[in-house]
Amino acid sequence: MTVAVLPGTFDPVTLGHLDIARRARALFDEVIVAVAHNSTKAPLLSVDERVALARAATSDLDGVSVEFVDGLLVDFCVRRGAGAIVKGLRGGADYDYERPMALMNRSLTGVETVFITGDNALSHVASSLVRDVARHGGDISAYVPDGVADAVAKALVRDTGA
Numbered sequence: 001m002t003v004a005v006l007p008g009t010f011d012p013v014t015l016g017h018l019d020i021a022r023r024a025r026a027l028f029d030e031v032i033v034a035v036a037h038n039s040t041k042a043p044l045l046s047v048d049e050r051v052a053l054a055r056a057a058t059s060d061l062d063g064v065s066v067e068f069v070d071g072l073l074v075d076f077c078v079r080r081g082a083g084a085i086v087k088g089l090r091g092g093a094d095y096d097y098e099r100p101m102a103l104m105n106r107s108l109t110g111v112e113t114v115f116i117t118g119d120n121a122l123s124h125v126a127s128s129l130v131r132d133v134a135r136h137g138g139d140i141s142a143y144v145p146d147g148v149a150d151a152v153a154k155a156l157v158r159d160t161g162a
Contacts, residue, residue, distance in 0.1 A: 005073070006088075025061055
């Protein structure tokens with residue numbers, strides 16, 4: 001059985017993330033969506049919220065599961081028997097950012113990184129942009145799975161204390 005890990009902060013999960021998860025599942029027997037803690041980011045949604053939203057968004061995808069990962073991603077991959085990390089690329093800047101991590105991950109444990117080019121129709125969709133649009137009162141429902149826009153709106157209210 002081939003297992004791959006699709007890591008990310010998923011703050012929030014977007015239709016672009018789901019596109020990559022679906023296509024990764026076509027390549028691997030099992031895909032684990034790994035909701036990560038990133039010490040360089042201050043997420044809007046809690047880890048529990050991000051995991052729950054990712055589980056709801058992938059519930060119809062057979063062979064796709066969601067887990068929280070803390071610590072080194074490659075250690076998580078080794079524990080889960082994953083031979084590959086899947087990363088979605090929207091463009092060249094994503095590749096330039098991801099390539100050194102891919103090389104480091106392979107150097108540490110031999111786990112390979114597989115790059116999947118994102119759907120061109122979703123290439124402008126990034127969690128950071130979705131959060132920014134929501135913070136300014138814009139409608140994000142076209143960019144996120146069902147239920148995510150409401151969760152983001154509630155988090156923004158909680159975050160601002162309004």
